[in-house]
Amino acid sequence: MHPSTHAYEHGTDQLLRPLLLSLADDDFMLGYRDSEWTGIAPMLEEDIAMSSVSQDEIGHARALYEISVEMGRRATSDEEYGGSPKTIAREVDALAYGREKTEYHSSWLAEHHRGDWAFTIARRYLYETADEVRLEALSGSACTPLANVLTKVRREERYHTMHLRTWLDRLAASPAARPRLLAALHSLWPDALGFWEELEGEDSLVASGAMPLSSEAMRERWLTRITAELEEHGISGPDAGLTPRTGGRRGERSPGFEEFWAEVTQVYRLHPGATW
Amino acid sequence: MVATKTITPEEEVWDALREVDDPEIPGLSVVDLGIIRSVRSGEDGIEVEYMPTFTGCPAIEAIREVIEERLRPLSERVSVRVTWEEAWTSDRISEKGRERLRMGGFAPPPREGLIELRRATKCPYCGSHDTQMENAFGPTLCRSIHYCNGCHQPFEGFKPL
Known part of the structure; x- marks a missing residue:
């Protein structure tokens, strides 16, 4: 893939990396976590839906990793930009599976185990609404390849948000499900706020236009939106003084990550360089 | 005198692409599905830009390879590239494509x-x-x-x- 004209030249891949990887790693982790519902979701329709949504997330991660790989190639090679699709696919795999745990930029919100169905829906609701705000802003990024991919991804994500909002409505209205939903939201608020942790080099990312909005500005937009939405269900947003749980964007991994990671990377570690 | 290379007419490339079906929906060509963004044929060979339907489609690489395979007899140098510069939308499916569906x-x-x-x-x-x-x-x-x-x-x- 050739990104079209863009403002980013030599060296800028390092600047863009935390931005591209935070987006990609989030989708990658969550895609894996929720794909664990395949075969055991509460009903057949949800089995298919959750598998499909997870496949989307993994695909979005792949497209974003590709941009990161290509940016890196641009910066390190004087040859005409490019590489064979197979070479790029191998580099994407290395990025997805081959980094040290501290080199990931995912939010803890995306890393958690799927939990029960109410937890899955609560987490996905917080994630999808946050992602919606993030994609909205970043599809205007000065990094053209990123803006292009996100414009496409946004259209696909509408199915996710519609699906999630339907489930939120249902669980919030069910006497049996509502307490579980509320408990899950309560436990997740610090991670949802931590999702918006400032990225490495964010000042430069904002100044260069790669991020049209800062993480803080996006968080405010997201909070306003979901607070109003949750209010319709009689659910209150996070307490004003709540401390965000941060660290994910800077290499700290959530509890339980070790075990999860061992499973995700098992095949890659057994057969380095394998293609499938 | 510069040696003239044979240049495949672009219409011939499009005709060949009309013979390449989507792997999931037999009878529906990649042209009617609307995933071919551009075709260029010149002295440097054939260049095709392909826009996938969904970002997460697992068939992206498989479709790219099938297209490349079909065009190889037409030129010494064939390049099929995935592009996101323009987003595919379902409105790109042709009338014939809708009928095939x-x-x-x-x-x-x-x-x-x-x-x-x-x-x-x-x-x-x-x-x-x-x-x-x-x-x-x-x-x-x-x-x-x-x-x-x-x-x-x-x-x-x-x-x-």
Whole structure:
């Protein structure tokens, strides 16, 4: 893939990396976590839906990793930009599976185990609404390849948000499900706020236009939106003084990550360089 | 005197592409699906830009390879590239492509920019609008599952995107 004209030249891949990887790693982790519902979701329709949504997330991660790989190639090679699709696919795999745990930029919100169905829906609701705000802003990024991919991804994500909002409505209205939903939201608020942790080099990312909005500005937009939405269900947003749980964007991994990671990377570690 | 290379006419490339079917929907060519963004043929060979339907489609590389394979006899240098510079939308499916979908038992996507899940989809078997969506998600990312109350036939729809 050739990104079209863009403002980013030599060296800028390092600047863009935390931005591209935070987006990609989030989708990658969550895609894996929720794909664990395949075969055991509460009903057949949800089995298919959750598998499909997870496949989307993994695909979005792949497209974003590709941009990161290509940016890196641009910066390190004087040859005409490019590489064979197979070479790029191998580099994407290395990025997805081959980094040290501290080199990931995912939010803890995306890393958690799927939990029960109410937890899955609560987490996905917080994630999808946050992602919606993030994609909205970043599809205007000065990094053209990123803006292009996100414009496409946004259209696909509408199915996710519609699906999630339907489930939120249902669980919030069910006497049996509502307490579980509320408990899950309560436990997740610090991670949802931590999702918006400032990225490495964010000042430069904002100044260069790669991020049209800062993480803080996006968080405010997201909070306003979901607070109003949750209010319709009689659910209150996070307490004003709540401390965000941060660290994910800077290499700290959530509890339980070790075990999860061992499973995700098992095949890659057994057969380095394998293609499938 | 510069040696002249044979240049394949672009129309010939398009004709060849019309013979390449989507792997999931036999009879529906990549041209009618609207995923070919551009074709360029010149002294440097053939260059094709291909825009995938869904970002997460697992068939992206497989489709790229099938296209490349089909064009190889036409030129010494064939390059098929995936592009995101322009987003594929379901409005790019041609009239013939929509007919092929119907013949394959798939409801073509509604022609409108906005995704609307509650709209009744016309049954590709009996034409009834008395149908219901069973699932917005289906066996592949680009398909949804429906049921026709008219002829009691389950069917799939191609998602609007």
